[in-house]
Amino acid sequence: MAINEAAIRARQKQYENTVIDFVKSRKGHFLAMTDDQAFLSVVRTVLVKDLGLTAPDLLSWIPEPGQMLKEFRKADEAGPNIVVFMERMIQGQDLTFLVRQLKLAYPKIYIVVLTVEIEQARLMYLHEVGADNFITKPVSPNTIIEKLAFTLKPQSKLGQVLDLAKGLLAKGDAEKAREVARQVLELKPGSAAGYIVMGDAERLLGNTQAAKEAYIAASDNADLYLEPLHKLADLARETGDTEGCYEYLEKLDRLSPFNSERKLSMGELLLKKGDMARAEEMFNAAVAQVIKDAMMLIGNVAERVAAAYGDKNPEQAVMFLRKALDAKGKNLTRDDVKLFNKLGIALRQQGKWEEAVEEYRKALHVAPRDENLYYNIGMAYAEGRQFRNARLSMAEALKINPDITRISAGIAYNIGFVFMQSEARDQARRCFETALELNPGMEQAQRALLKLNL
Numbered sequence: 001m002a003i004n005e006a007a008i009r010a011r012q013k014q015y016e017n018t019v020i021d022f023v024k025s026r027k028g029h030f031l032a033m034t035d036d037q038a039f040l041s042v043v044r045t046v047l048v049k050d051l052g053l054t055a056p057d058l059l060s061w062i063p064e065p066g067q068m069l070k071e072f073r074k075a076d077e078a079g080p081n082i083v084v085f086m087e088r089m090i091q092g093q094d095l096t097f098l099v100r101q102l103k104l105a106y107p108k109i110y111i112v113v114l115t116v117e118i119e120q121a122r123l124m125y126l127h128e129v130g131a132d133n134f135i136t137k138p139v140s141p142n143t144i145i146e147k148l149a150f151t152l153k154p155q156s157k158l159g160q161v162l163d164l165a166k167g168l169l170a171k172g173d174a175e176k177a178r179e180v181a182r183q184v185l186e187l188k189p190g191s192a193a194g195y196i197v198m199g200d201a202e203r204l205l206g207n208t209q210a211a212k213e214a215y216i217a218a219s220d221n222a223d224l225y226l227e228p229l230h231k232l233a234d235l236a237r238e239t240g241d242t243e244g245c246y247e248y249l250e251k252l253d254r255l256s257p258f259n260s261e262r263k264l265s266m267g268e269l270l271l272k273k274g275d276m277a278r279a280e281e282m283f284n285a286a287v288a289q290v291i292k293d294a295m296m297l298i299g300n301v302a303e304r305v306a307a308a309y310g311d312k313n314p315e316q317a318v319m320f321l322r323k324a325l326d327a328k329g330k331n332l333t334r335d336d337v338k339l340f341n342k343l344g345i346a347l348r349q350q351g352k353w354e355e356a357v358e359e360y361r362k363a364l365h366v367a368p369r370d371e372n373l374y375y376n377i378g379m380a381y382a383e384g385r386q387f388r389n390a391r392l393s394m395a396e397a398l399k400i401n402p403d404i405t406r407i408s409a410g411i412a413y414n415i416g417f418v419f420m421q422s423e424a425r426d427q428a429r430r431c432f433e434t435a436l437e438l439n440p441g442m443e444q445a446q447r448a449l450l451k452l453n454l
Contacts, residue, residue, distance in 0.1 A: 015149035022152050023053050028081035033062040035090050046141045088115040093300045103130025110151050124256040158187050165197040174204035192222035242269055260289040298327040314349040337367045344376055353384040371401040382418050391422035405431050409439035
């Protein structure tokens with residue numbers, strides 16, 4: 001056990017030294033574009049207390065995207081070695097476009113995307129457009145250090161050998177790079193990264209078939225690794241193999257379907273092949289993806305405007321929330337349920353409970369098993385004193401999630417109140433008892449329970 005602990009500590013020390021070296025030897029610094037104060041606090045603690053890095057302006061905080069380019073230019077003037085911590089979503093805005101912009105303008109920076117759970121296809125697209133690594137929040141200090149170390153420098157002998165091979169390729173020394181790639185494959189047979197380097201070396205030497213075979217081996221050894229397919233598509237394009245190029249682009253599109261530019265390339269290849277019908281289909285798909293991305297951006301802007309109005313002007317909030325939903329059109333997903341919930345609450349603030357119910361029911365088309373929607377429908381009906389309908393909705397919420405009353409004392413009380421008003425006394429009693437478990441001093445629940453027991 002002690003040996004294992006010593007090994008773990010040695011690895012952690014190696015990670016720490018990599019980050020310290022980045023700051024002290026390479027004059028590296030960090031930008032954090034986040035609205036998550038808890039994450040920002042952890043990063044500051046990591047740099048100052050865990051790593052002893054106290055240089056002024058080592059970490060710059062950017063609370064919103066509008067300040068990013070200004071702060072980035074300032075940081076770039078101080079030194080080109082920059083790590084950017086970037087939220088995937090901030091204030092409802094998807095920042096994938098900014099990852100691409102930064103990587104195109106400054107290809108040598110490191111971008112670490114901050115996210116919660118996310119679908120694999122979206123992660124793969126973020127990697128395609130330039131993300132170097134990902135951090136899933138919440139995150140511990142040790143994990144931040146480890147992620148940074150792997151982003152900045154390979155942490156294994158294999159990774160270091162691969163870095164050597166890539167350096168040789170950058171200098172144009174393909175022969176030596178090929179020899180080093182062979183060493184990689186001896187250290188780790190089947191290494192996809194090793195085959196990639198081998199393919200690059202063969203390609204530089206003009207051995208097209210050998211390069212293709214190496215890239216295919218890389219793809220076969222890593223099903224979800226996009227780089228081999230990119231290499232194969234580029235190689236096929238260089239050699240005039242239209243069929244092969246399309247085949248590899250199609251595989252990429254299945255793995256990472258959000259790339260509109262790739263869809264355009266596929267449409268162009270189909271036109272060259274004379275397949276007009278499929279070319280039109282692919283161009284339509286490209287346009288649809290661009291529209292979807294644009295509508296998402298418009299929707300996010302409208303949502304932020306609505307949030308700014310908030311309680312001060314619910315009517316304006318309703319107007320902008322409806323604009324957000326209209327902008328998304330047929331592209332609504334489960335992620336948009338929050339918009340419907342906000343719209344319903346804004347309508348209820350104006351006493352328009354019937355309109356609120358209507359909006360919540362629209363949301364059920366994209367999230368039919370969302371207990372929160374049924375709870376909000378129940379609350380809207382209760383505000384309209386339609387307690388029978390309110391009870392049916394609350395019962396459906398409990399059917400989907402029997403523990404919904406344990407989320408908070410307020411939710412337990414509200415559901416209990418609906419049941420009490422609709423003569424479902426036993427169910428009401430259980431809800432009030434749960435509310436008092438969660439908040440023993442809740443006077444409303446105490447009075448309601450007393451009333452039920454009379």
